[in-house]
Amino acid sequence: MLLCGVMLSFFAAQQALAETLHEERSIYRDITVVQTGDRRCLIFNLHRGDRNQTCVEVNDRDTLVFSYTRMSFAGLLLQPQPQTILVAGLGGGSIPMTLTDLFPDAEIDVVEIDQAVVNVAKQFFFFEENDNMNVSVSDARVFIKRGGLTGKKYDYIVLDAFGGDYIPEHLLTREFLSEVKAIMAADGVLVANTFSTSRFYDHESVTYQRVFNEFFNFKLPTSGNRIIITQLDSLPPRGELVTRAQDAAESLQKYGVPILEYPARLSTRVDWDMSRRVLTDQYSPANLLRDN
Amino acid sequence: MAPYFGGSQYVWGSIITIFMLALAMGYLLGGRLSMRSPSSVTYAMFFITAALFSLPIIVFADAIMRPIFLTIEDPRYGSLMASIVLYFIPTCILGMISPYSVRLLVKSHEHSGNMAGQLYFVSTIGSAAGTLGTSFYFVLWFEVNQILWGSIAALLGAGCIILLANYRANGVGSRSQAQNYG
Numbered sequence: 001m002l003l004c005g006v007m008l009s010f011f012a013a014q015q016a017l018a019e020t021l022h023e024e025r026s027i028y029r030d031i032t033v034v035q036t037g038d039r040r041c042l043i044f045n046l047h048r049g050d051r052n053q054t055c056v057e058v059n060d061r062d063t064l065v066f067s068y069t070r071m072s073f074a075g076l077l078l079q080p081q082p083q084t085i086l087v088a089g090l091g092g093g094s095i096p097m098t099l100t101d102l103f104p105d106a107e108i109d110v111v112e113i114d115q116a117v118v119n120v121a122k123q124f125f126f127f128e129e130n131d132n133m134n135v136s137v138s139d140a141r142v143f144i145k146r147g148g149l150t151g152k153k154y155d156y157i158v159l160d161a162f163g164g165d166y167i168p169e170h171l172l173t174r175e176f177l178s179e180v181k182a183i184m185a186a187d188g189v190l191v192a193n194t195f196s197t198s199r200f201y202d203h204e205s206v207t208y209q210r211v212f213n214e215f216f217n218f219k220l221p222t223s224g225n226r227i228i229i230t231q232l233d234s235l236p237p238r239g240e241l242v243t244r245a246q247d248a249a250e251s252l253q254k255y256g257v258p259i260l261e262y263p264a265r266l267s268t269r270v271d272w273d274m275s276r277r278v279l280t281d282q283y284s285p286a287n288l289l290r291d292n
Numbered sequence: 293m294a295p296y297f298g299g300s301q302y303v304w305g306s307i308i309t310i311f312m313l314a315l316a317m318g319y320l321l322g323g324r325l326s327m328r329s330p331s332s333v334t335y336a337m338f339f340i341t342a343a344l345f346s347l348p349i350i351v352f353a354d355a356i357m358r359p360i361f362l363t364i365e366d367p368r369y370g371s372l373m374a375s376i377v378l379y380f381i382p383t384c385i386l387g388m389i390s391p392y393s394v395r396l397l398v399k400s401h402e403h404s405g406n407m408a409g410q411l412y413f414v415s416t417i418g419s420a421a422g423t424l425g426t427s428f429y430f431v432l433w434f435e436v437n438q439i440l441w442g443s444i445a446a447l448l449g450a451g452c453i454i455l456l457a458n459y460r461a462n463g464v465g466s467r468s469q470a471q472n473y474g
Contacts, residue, residue: 027301113300139298142367149362170294281295282435288428 022124026116033124039065040124042092054092056125062101063256068193068225069094070257072158074218075191075229077244077263078236082106082156084185086147088140088171089161090117093127098255099156100133108133109154111143113161141170141179148182155185159192169284172204176281177211181232189231196226200289205272207279216266229266238263296361297371306368310375311383318387325388326395332458335392339451342385343444349378350437350444390415 021040022033032043041055055065064070072095076082083106087096090112100108112118115137121127129135136143140161147154157180161171170176180190190212194204196219208215208228215230241263252259277283297303325334348356357374364370393411398404430439 113298139300139367141295142298145296145361168299170299173295175295280435282437283431285431288432 022120024116024120026114028114028116031116031120033120042120042125054094054125056092056094061126062098062254064094064098067220067223068227070255071218071220071223071225071227071262072160072191072193073098073252073255073257073259074216074227074262074266075156075158075189076248076252076259077241077266078229078231079155079187079189080244080248082154082189084154085109085156085158086111086144086154086183087158087160088144089159090121090127090135091160092125093121094125095158095160096133097127100130102251104132106132106155109143110135111138111140113137113139140168141176144176144179144183148179152183153185153188154183155188157184157188157190159190159194162194167200167286167290169279169286170281172207172279172286173281173284174207174211174278177207181211184232186232189229192228193225194228195290196224198290199276200286201226202273202276203279203286203289205270206274206276209274210278214268216268217271218262218266220265235268238266241266293357293371293374296357297367297374300367302368303371306371306375307379310372310379314380314383315387318384318389319391321384322388323391323395326392330392330395332396332454335389335396336451336454336458338385338389338392339447339454342382343447343451345382345385346440346444346447349382350440353378 018034018036020032020034022031024031029044034041034043035058038057038059039055040058042053044053054069057063057065082099082103085096085099085103085106085108087099087108087110090096090110093110096108096110099106110133112135118127118135118137140159159171159180161168184190192208195201205217208230212230212232214235215228216235218227218229219225245259245263248259279286293303293307297306322338356377360370360374360377364373390411394404394408397411398407426439434442
């Protein structure tokens with residue numbers, strides 16, 4: 001009983017400390033910015049119980065708060081010096097901000113479907129465009145298709161468009177991944193942040209395997225996300241990853257990315273049901289599959 | 293549409309707008325046509341031509357959407373244009389069915405309201421069932437094109453059943469009459 005009481009008062013104190021800085025209803029979602037102590041978080045669809053999209057420590061902005069955000073930098077083990085970068089899905093902007101900080105000369109394109117998210121990222125999460133970093137408000141599929149037509153090539157592509165409770169089904173299909181492939185430079189890397197649960201996992205894995213032959217599956221016990229990392233060439237041996245991790249460790253330290261732990265976690269083991277159907281533009285019921 | 297124009301709010305808006313406009317035109321035209329010697333054969337032709345005009349949605353979807361994607365940069369107007377080219381004609385023809393049905397079914401003024409009510413009931417229940425079935429189950433079991441083929445087959449089937457029923461009911465006499473109107 002006493003313990004219960006202590007915990008209750010603790011939670012009550014936590015609640016009391018959380019302050020809502022901003023609420024906005026965009027055409028896609030409800031956006032809430034909440035601050036608890038020094039930690040400021042962007043939350044989509046709060047009332048439906050969604051989790052934080054991005055958090056930032058206002059007094060220590062370099063540190064990446066979320067495990068999955070840190071994990072997305074594992075792509076640097078395959079492409080350590082990207083010069084052209086595409087980030088699909090802005091959120092609070094911590095991935096592109098970190099990338100432009102790491103590679104100030106790299107050209108970074110960010111594509112985000114929701115203008116309101118761009119505004120909130122700028123107003124509350126210290127996101128800024130600069131000479132080398134531009135945001136386009138567009139559907140990622142349309143942006144990438146046009147990129148393919150104009151012959152655009154990227155060294156580093158981050159797909160981080162699956163926030164909230166609706167999965168954009170057209171960003172999962174074999175045809176979409178082929179379009180992504182078309183804008184990858186010869187030594188470019190693709191980093192896709194996605195889910196690790198449900199039947200959907202099997203379908204998505206089968207689809208990536210069909211398009212890229214093989215990929216690193218990157219999961220950590222601390223995160224419900226999984227990161228898919230792949231490239232056009234065959235994947236490098238683990239020894240090379242370890243060397244690259246050692247080279248990158250120092251520059252990534254200030255963001256709190258434990259890159260040295262990552263090589264051992266990148267797996268090529270097939271842990272999905274290979275008999276599942278490939279997702280295509282004709283068949284992509286991702287939102288139904290996720291609930292099964 | 294999503295592979296070319298994305299899944300943004302605008303794309304949904306375009307599709308729904310064009311369907312509504314096409315249905316509106318269809319209602320008007322169907323009503324007009326019902327003034328001129330209405331027959332079951334003309335009625336059946338609505339189903340069959342709608343099925344035929346739905347074929348490009350399957351067969352020429354890419355050939356139609358690619359040039360639109362290339363010429364119209366803004367996905368709002370691109371998706372609007374693609375919706376017009378792909379869906380306007382078949383949806384318009386399907387819109388003709390309801391008013392024409394009223395004309396064929398209504399026997400007297402007193403019954404007209406009741407009949408129209410029943411028609412709205414059937415067609416709206418059908419829309420609800422189709423929407424639910426497609427979004428909850430069909431997309432999980434079938435490819436999009438398989439669902440479209442199913443719809444086309446259903447339209448052709450309905451057209452044939454009407455023709456057959458008309459033939460059985462009226463015999464040869466109305467068949468020659470039908471040819472005049474066909």
